[in-house]
Amino acid sequence: MNTVKRFIWFDGKIVDVNDAKINVLSPTSQFGLNVFEGIRCYWNKQSQQLYAFRLEDHLKRLKRSQKLLQTLFVDGFGSWSSASPVNMIISPIQKAKTNPEYNKKGLNCCISSWRRISDSSLSPRIKCGANYINSRMAQLEALKNGYDTAIFLNAHETVSEGPGSCLFMVKDGVLYTPLLTDSVLESITRDTVMKISKVLGIDTIERSIDRTELYTCDEAFLCGSAMEITPIFSIDKYAVGDGAQGKITKKIHVEYLKIVTGAVPEYLEWLTPIY
């Protein structure tokens, strides 16, 4: 990665990323003892402004994650139960431009042989660094077997989420998504999709989803701040619908991209200007 002129906020100061040092033996480094947020910002050409999408909601979730683990991240020479020294990083990361062409792309997924972490051991509700080792196992397995990504089942063998995204399926014109108690992150994009779909006249039902419902659904997509809305073309080689982006998925995706870039006045309250 090119780190020339790359600056991050670290320990109260804006510093060159190469000067932001943490202890390699720290609990965050050794045990993934950290909580974090991935907040997406979009450039609005017309107003020459960078807008963070649903910043307040990301900060609320960060506080909930922090409440559960009682820290942001722990530096120093401690163990997994250490409470200090606490620190924080804010790091802007450039992302590829959102492109309607992205619309055409879709994912060939598998159902992971790994189960999603559960609230009885390591809660998937929060964004904790260590949770992503479970995501890693599913992603590595999917890639090894020639798939783009994986979909987890939970401890009850119903559908939960992707390694870094939430899942929706469409059946007979209705959207379905697993419950927040089905081992999923309290995703902001999931909430956004439900809210904008309602306005578009598409009903969403939150309920547990069986594996075979995915194999037989009309459309499916994964969503998240980074992934936005990405159609699923197949699951375990069963074509989803026609094996291409479905109509409802496209409708939601197009609306989502308009909203995050500030093109829909009704949703401007979700945007925070950065400059």
Ligand code: PMP
């Ligand atoms: N589930 C997991 C496991 C994730 O890592 C993410 C990405 N943060 C999501 C769902 C989607 O969450 P959000 O919409 O808040 O980005």
